[in-house]
Amino acid sequence: MESRTSRRWAAFRQFLRTRSPYRTVLLLATAATLLLLVVNLTTFFMIQRIADDNAQVDHTQEVRTTAREVLAWLLDAETSQRSFLLTGRADYLTNYERAAEILPERLNALVGLTLDNPEQNARAETIRDLAEDRVAVLETAMDMARAGRNADALAVVRRGQGSELMVQLRDEISVLDTQERNLLRRRTDQSEDTSRSTVYINAAAGLLMLILATMSFIILRRFIGELAEARDEVAAANASLEQKVKERTGALSRANEEIQRFAYIVSHDLRAPLVNVMGYTSELEQAGKTIDLQMAKVETAQPDLVEQDALVAVREDVPEAIGFIRASTEKMDRLINAILKLSREGRKTLTPETLDMTGLCQKIADSVQHQTSEADAEIQVADLPTIESDRLAIEQIFGNLIDNAVKYLDRDRPGLITVGGRETAGGWVEYEVTDNGRGISDRDHERIFELFRRSGRQDRPGEGLGLAFVRNSVRRLGGTIDIESELGKGSTFRLKFPKRLVLASGEEFQ
Structure with missing residues (x-):
C-alpha cells in the first residue's frame, strides 16, 4: 500500500x-x-x-x-x-x-x-x-x-x-x-x-x-x-x-x-x-x-x-x-x-450501413419545417444516390449544413435550399447543399471550418463549432468538403464520399 x-x-x-x-x-x-x-x-x-x-x-x-x-x-x-x-x-x-x-x-x-x-x-x-x-x-x-x-x-x-x-x-x-x-x-x-x-x-x-x-x-x-x-x-x-x-x-x-x-x-x-x-x-x-x-x-x-x-x-x-x-x-x-x-x-466507432439518402435528408428538412415557414423558405430534396456509411455521422453532417442554411437565409427574399447528388467515377458519391442566403466572403471560405471561427454578422446563436465538426466528420468517413459562395448570392457546400465505407477488421476511428 x-x-x-x-x-x-x-x-x-x-x-x-x-x-x-x-x-x-x-x-x-x-x-x-x-x-x-x-x-x-x-x-x-x-x-x-x-x-x-x-x-x-x-x-x-x-x-x-x-x-x-x-x-x-x-x-x-x-x-x-x-x-x-x-x-x-x-x-x-x-x-x-x-x-x-x-x-x-x-x-x-x-x-x-x-x-x-x-x-x-x-x-x-x-x-x-x-x-x-x-x-x-x-x-x-x-x-x-x-x-x-x-x-x-x-x-x-x-x-x-x-x-x-x-x-x-x-x-x-x-x-x-x-x-x-x-x-x-x-x-x-x-x-x-x-x-x-x-x-x-x-x-x-x-x-x-x-x-x-x-x-x-x-x-x-x-x-x-x-x-x-x-x-x-x-x-x-x-x-x-x-x-x-x-x-x-x-x-x-x-x-x-x-x-x-x-x-x-x-x-x-x-x-x-x-x-x-x-x-x-x-x-x-x-x-x-x-x-x-x-x-x-x-x-x-x-x-x-x-x-x-x-x-x-x-x-x-x-x-x-x-x-x-x-x-x-x-x-x-x-x-x-x-x-x-x-x-x-x-x-465513436463507425458502423457502415446502406443509407437511403433521399429519405434521410427529407426527414431533416421536415424537422426544420417550422423554421422555414417562419422565414418564408422552402427546402427541396432531389433523388439522391444511396451510400454505405455511418448513419449517425451522415445525419449530423447534413443536419448541420441544412440547419446553417436555414439560419443564414436572407430575410429580404424568399429562401430556397436544395439538396442534390450524383455518383461519380472511381466509386465516389457527391452531394450538394445549396442556398440563396447571405453568402460568405472569399476570405472566409477556409476559416469557417476552423474551431470557434465564424463569418459575417454575428447576429445568430452559435459558438463556431458546427462546420469544424462537419469537416472533421467528413474526413473520418474518408470524404472531403468544399464550398463555393459569394456575398449576397448564397452558398453551395460540396461533399464527396466513398460509395462504400470500408473499415479494417477491429478498427475504430478515433
Whole structure:
C-alpha cells in the first residue's frame, strides 16, 4: 500500500514538474477554487456585518420613535386635561386615560432600549422621572376636578409646575434625539461602506474568475488547434509514405488521449468553479436586494442620510455587474459543452450501413419545417444516390449544413435550399447543399471550418463549432468538403464520399 502511494506521489510530482497544457489548466482550476473559497468566506462575514449594521440602524430608529411617542402622549394628556377643566365634558378624558395607560410602558421601553449606551440610558431614566412627575401633577389636578374643586384644579395648572416639567422633558428628549440622530448617521455610513466593500470584493473576484477561465479556454483552444493541425498532417502523409502515416497515427492517438484528459478537466475541475461563480452570483444578487430593501427603509425614514452614489451602486452598478458575470459564465459553459461534444464524437466507432439518402435528408428538412415557414423558405430534396456509411455521422453532417442554411437565409427574399447528388467515377458519391442566403466572403471560405471561427454578422446563436465538426466528420468517413459562395448570392457546400465505407477488421476511428 505504501509503495503504491509512493509511486502515485512520485508520478504527481513528475506531472507538476512537466510543462503541459494539462498542468496549466489544472493549476488555474485549483487557483479558481481557492479564490472561490476565499470569496465565499469573505462574503459570509461581510453579509453578517451588514446585518449587524442594519440591526443597529433599526435600533436607533426605534429609540428615536419611542422618545417621540412619550412626548406625544404627554402632550395629548395635557390637552385632554385642559379641555376637561374648561368644559367639564367627560368625553375629553378619553385621550387622558389612554395616555395614562400607555405612558408607563413606553417609558420603560425607552429605558430598556438604551441599556447598551450608559449616557443615553441615564438620560432615558431622567426622562422617565420627569414624565412621571408631570403625570403626577396632571393626576393631582384631575383628582380635584373629579371632586368638584375645579377652582383648585385650575390653580394647580396656573402655578406652572407642569409647564416647567414639560420644558425639561422637551430639552432632555431633544438632546437624546440629537445623540441618536448622530448615531444613526454614523451607523448608516458604516452600513453603506460595508455594502460597497462587499460589492467591490465580489465584483473583483468575479472578474478574476473570468480571467482565469478565459486563460484556461485559450490554452485549451490552442491545444485543440494543434490537434487539428496534427490530423491534417496525418491525412497528407497518408497519400505518400505508409511509415509516415504510422508515425503520425501514433502521434494522433497520443494527442487524442491528451484531449480526453483535457475533457476530464473541462467537465470537472473547470466546470466546478464556473458552477460556483453562477451560484455565488445568485447569492450576490440576493444580497444586493436585501441591501436595497434596507436602504429603502433608511431613505424613507431619513432621506438626508442616504448618499446618491450608494443608491446608484446598489440599484444600477451591482445588477449590471452581476448580469455581465452571469452572461460570461453562461457563454463559457456553452463553449465547454461544445468542446466536450466534439471530443466525444471523435471517439465513436463507425458502423457502415446502406443509407437511403433521399429519405434521410427529407426527414431533416421536415424537422426544420417550422423554421422555414417562419422565414418564408422552402427546402427541396432531389433523388439522391444511396451510400454505405455511418448513419449517425451522415445525419449530423447534413443536419448541420441544412440547419446553417436555414439560419443564414436572407430575410429580404424568399429562401430556397436544395439538396442534390450524383455518383461519380472511381466509386465516389457527391452531394450538394445549396442556398440563396447571405453568402460568405472569399476570405472566409477556409476559416469557417476552423474551431470557434465564424463569418459575417454575428447576429445568430452559435459558438463556431458546427462546420469544424462537419469537416472533421467528413474526413473520418474518408470524404472531403468544399464550398463555393459569394456575398449576397448564397452558398453551395460540396461533399464527396466513398460509395462504400470500408473499415479494417477491429478498427475504430478515433
